[in-house]
Amino acid sequence: MMRLVQKLIKMIMKGVNQYGAHVNIIKLPIVPKVIKMKNKTILSEEFLKSINNTYTHLIAHHSTGFDNPETKDWDNIDIYHRSFRMNWNIMVRPETAYLKLKKKIELQGNIIKVGNSYYPKDQVLEFYKRASVLMGEELYLGQYVSTYIKNTKIETPWNAIGYTLGIERAGGKLVVRYGRKLNIRQAHCYQEGMNSHGIGLLIVGNYDKAAPDGELWRFAIKVVREIKNARKGLIVLGHREVKGVKKTCPGELFNMKQFREDLKIRRK
Numbered sequence: 001m002m003r004l005v006q007k008l009i010k011m012i013m014k015g016v017n018q019y020g021a022h023v024n025i026i027k028l029p030i031v032p033k034v035i036k037m038k039n040k041t042i043l044s045e046e047f048l049k050s051i052n053n054t055y056t057h058l059i060a061h062h063s064t065g066f067d068n069p070e071t072k073d074w075d076n077i078d079i080y081h082r083s084f085r086m087n088w089n090i091m092v093r094p095e096t097a098y099l100k101l102k103k104k105i106e107l108q109g110n111i112i113k114v115g116n117s118y119y120p121k122d123q124v125l126e127f128y129k130r131a132s133v134l135m136g137e138e139l140y141l142g143q144y145v146s147t148y149i150k151n152t153k154i155e156t157p158w159n160a161i162g163y164t165l166g167i168e169r170a171g172g173k174l175v176v177r178y179g180r181k182l183n184i185r186q187a188h189c190y191q192e193g194m195n196s197h198g199i200g201l202l203i204v205g206n207y208d209k210a211a212p213d214g215e216l217w218r219f220a221i222k223v224v225r226e227i228k229n230a231r232k233g234l235i236v237l238g239h240r241e242v243k244g245v246k247k248t249c250p251g252e253l254f255n256m257k258q259f260r261e262d263l264k265i266r267r268k
């Protein structure tokens, strides 16, 4: 069998058919060989190129929740940042915010029903006031539209997740997620002007409760090293190390000193 195949190949190569007659061999244009280079970087070229000189710092963060290895936790944080929020809860999700604001409100004494949830009236009034500004139009609120109530904890949606990028386990694998573009102001650390010159890296997981495992640690090192290579002289800090920050972020068990040490060591 092999011999027959080899014979056939030889015949074809010579331009001879099975009867020994010459056949026309269509000469194909010479196409340059495309050598597929194995992507050496974890981060996309597009992202690495977008790091401009404005960025002098990289700030590492963690999340309050655990990293579920099967799900994309980053997506939930993204939705959270783009929602109307109150006391750490999503009040109105981005995709339905407008609809609910326009139609689904109901006043019941000192309580206002938004969608299927109930909120104190004063907080909702502030919510509407801010939403009106955000949406560039006055929202109908009848007699309450002129009321102004201070000291509310309602946060209006951001136009993107606050972090520049993130690391998480999804589908059992460590992956990089891209967030806020670097040509706009970041939203992860307002102290020391970090939102304008700090890249925000979210390492999904709560490192107040457990230290990051070795695999995640090495992955994070590789990612930060790539950023450092793209932007020479970048200073790497944990969120808590920024002056004025009263947080443990990226977690009490996330050793920033060790992280910076490990950044210097090249492993194969």
Ligand SMILES: [Zn+2]
Pocket (backbone or CB within 6 Å): 060, 061, 062, 239, 247, 249, 250
């Ligand atoms: Zn943080």
